Amino acid sequence: MKRKATAVWKGTGKEGKGHLTTQSTVLDKTQYSFGSRFEEGIGTNPEELIAAAHAGCFTMKLSFNLTEAGFPPEELQTEGQITFEDGAVTKSHLVLKAKVNGIENSQFADLVKDAEKNCPVSKLLNTEISVEFTLN
Numbered sequence: 001m002k003r004k005a006t007a008v009w010k011g012t013g014k015e016g017k018g019h020l021t022t023q024s025t026v027l028d029k030t031q032y033s034f035g036s037r038f039e040e041g042i043g044t045n046p047e048e049l050i051a052a053a054h055a056g057c058f059t060m061k062l063s064f065n066l067t068e069a070g071f072p073p074e075e076l077q078t079e080g081q082i083t084f085e086d087g088a089v090t091k092s093h094l095v096l097k098a099k100v101n102g103i104e105n106s107q108f109a110d111l112v113k114d115a116e117k118n119c120p121v122s123k124l125l126n127t128e129i130s131v132e133f134t135l136n
Contacts, residue, residue: 007032020044047082047089054092054121055080058131061119065111066100074099089127096133108135 005027009018019029027044035041055078066073076098083091094116100108116122116131 020049047084050089050121050125051080051082051092053080054082054119054125055094057119057121058094058115059096062096062098062112062115065115066103066108069103069107069111071100071103071108074101076100089125091128091130092122092125094129094131096131097136098133099136103135105135108133 003023005020005022007018007020010016014034017031017033019031020027021029031043032045033041033043036043037045037047058080059076059078062076063073076096078097079095081091081093081095082089083093096112098108112131112133116129122129
């Protein structure tokens, strides 16, 4: 399986503008710029997309883990927080709120740790990864 996306950039790094399009067209010429990356401009940025990808991948892996252990989740909500410092992604922190019936906290923590370590995006990222969770 291969997935793809296209980035188009016109102009200088600071004054230029670009857009991103994904194979699925969920992003379809979605704007990105210096302002959306380093300030509060309108549009997306690579770090925001990495945060979304990591949160989505981790959450799906955890759902598989929980289901396999006999505890299909009612709801998993994960916020991804990417830290971008000195020109590098230095950390990905995931904040999870989970509704899972009947599971003990220690077993849940083990399954979270496995998802943190083994989701494909975690394996791709060469950075510090951490997870905090609330189990209801």
